[in-house]
Amino acid sequence: MNSKVENIYQLEGRVPxxxxxxxxxxxxxAMFVANIAPIIIVAGACGLSSKDMAMLIQSAMIIAGIGTIIQLYPVWRLGSGLPIVMGISFTFVSIFCYIGPAYGYEAIIGAVLIGGLAEGILGLLAKYWTRFITPVVAASVVTAIGFSLLSVGAASFGGGSGSADFGSAKNLILGGITLACCIGFNIFAKSFWKQLSVLFGLVVGYVVAAAMGMVDFSALSDASVIALPKLMPFKPVFHPGAIVSVFLIFLVSATETIGDTSALASSGLGRDVKAKETAGSIACDGFISSLSAVFGCLPITSFSQNVGLVAMTKVVNRFTLLMGVIIMILAGLFPIFGTLLATLPDAVLGGCTIMMFGTIVVSGIQMISRCGYSQRNISIVALSLSVGIGFTQVPEIFSIFPQIVQNVFAENCVAVVFLVAIICNLILPKDMESKSEKAD
Known part of the structure; x- marks a missing residue:
């Protein structure tokens, strides 16, 4: 391997x-399916048309590409300079599936616009507050995100919430075939090909769905071949409850970004992350999310899948990632591509994502394990998860609180887990073990 090719394992340097x-x-x-899946899920929950869904997929690929370029090659204080790949965040799916049906997709756009600006500013001020987001808080939140998405994956697996044939045999068979293909590919594929197991399941599931007559191709006849993304396709609506709840999830997203950036520096570059890199990464997340809202799309964040890919392959070269990003942006300029993806049946999406969401739960558990099972950590995790997940299963428990509090917390377990974990982390004594030993 010549020196130029070896540069794929170096942050800087040109590669053929x-x-x-x-x-x-x-x-x-590696991130393609996960980038479009949140759009399909949220758009379906909000009742958007296939045409709107295709437009959002088109915008998502372009904005994710722009965000990745800024992460690779920082602009001012935005971006980390690390090989971080950006995409539509799954973290917000559960809250958007609540806000959208309740207040409309326009309320989601308004909340993302404001929340993104707030996260961007917080990123620029990261050195003043990141000490409060300890690893055990982040671990609790990631675990909660995984649990909150399980019902979303199950709903898609059954054919999509509210669909006339929900839970029908053909939906369950289609979802099962897709899931089996994902698992089989993951078992038998070698090396980095394992990273494409979800994509393989999607392709096979889509072909099977078409053969079963479950794919509607009618929208393709009206799709243009090439077009630019639309500016402000949805007029933002600024609903206070939606803004507060989405802002809380932006804080959650920031904790994930901190974890992704730290893990990438450690596994890919063999060093600790720099404070400047963390701040730039969070700021990029926020401001690019606001830009995404301007084009009618959902928040953009760093992708953990790609952090895992870097850890496995050690390919960290920025120019190399730039080549992939350019391809993604070019694909986003062809609406017919997004229109085709928008015809993806819910059951296929459910088969692809149900295991993905479960993996998020496992990732959270692994993060908890790395934090250690001290009495203090166990207390924080146990209380935040039991209150966050338990209370939101019976939202009536929030009925004595003002409506805005109910809107933010009643059915949003991630926000409750985040709040309880932060409070516990602040008030529980650092030396709980020593205090317990003295009591004995």
Whole structure:
């Protein structure tokens, strides 16, 4: 391997385009399904048309590409300079599936616009507050995110909430075939190909769905071949409850970004992350999310899938990732591509995502394990998860609180877990073990 090709394992340096493209494309393929899945889920919950869904997919690929470029090559104090790949965040799916049906998709856009600006500013001020987001708080939140998404995956698996044929045999069979393909590919594929198991399941599931007559291709006839994304396709509505709840999830997203940035510096570069890199990464998340809202799309954040890919392959070269990003942006300029993806049946999406969501739960548990099972950590995790998940299963328990509090917390377990974990982390004594030993 010549020196230029070896540069794929270095942050800086040029790599031959013929080598950079496949390695860069691998990163895009690893996050491709996860990038469009939140849009399909949220758009379906909000009752958007296939045409609107296709437009959002188109915007998502372009905005994710722009965000990734800024992470790779920082602008002012925005961006980390690390090989971080950006995409539509799953973290917000559960709250959007509540806000959208309740207040409309326009309320989601308004909340993302404000919340993104707030996270961006917080990123610029990161050195003043990141000490409060300890690893055990982040671990509790990630675990809660996974649990909150399980019902979303199950609903898609059954054919989509509210669909006339929900839970029908054909939906369950289609979801089962898709899931089996994902698992089988993950078992038998070698090396980095394992990262494409979800994409493989999606392709096979889509082909099977088409053969079963479950794919509606009628929207393709009206799709243009090439077009620019639309500016403000949805007029933002600024609903106070939606803004507060989404802002809380932006704080959650920031904790995930901190974890992703730290993990990438450690596993990919073999060093600790720098404070400047963490601040730039969070700021990029926030401001790019607001830009995404301007184009009618959902929040953008760093992708953990790609952090895992870096850890496995050690490919960290920024130019290499740039080649993949350029391909993604070009794909976003062709609306017919997004229209085709928008025809994806819910059952196929459910088969692809149900295991993905379960993996998020496992990731949270692994994070808890790395924090250690001290009495203090166990107390924080146990209380935040039991209150956050338990109370939101019976939202009537919040009935004595003002309506805005109910809107934010009653059915949003992630927000409750985050709040309880933060409070516990602040008030529980650091030396709980020593106090307990003295009491004995």
């Amino acid at each position: 385009v013929s080598k950079a493209i496949p390695f860069g494309l691998q990163h895009i393929l």
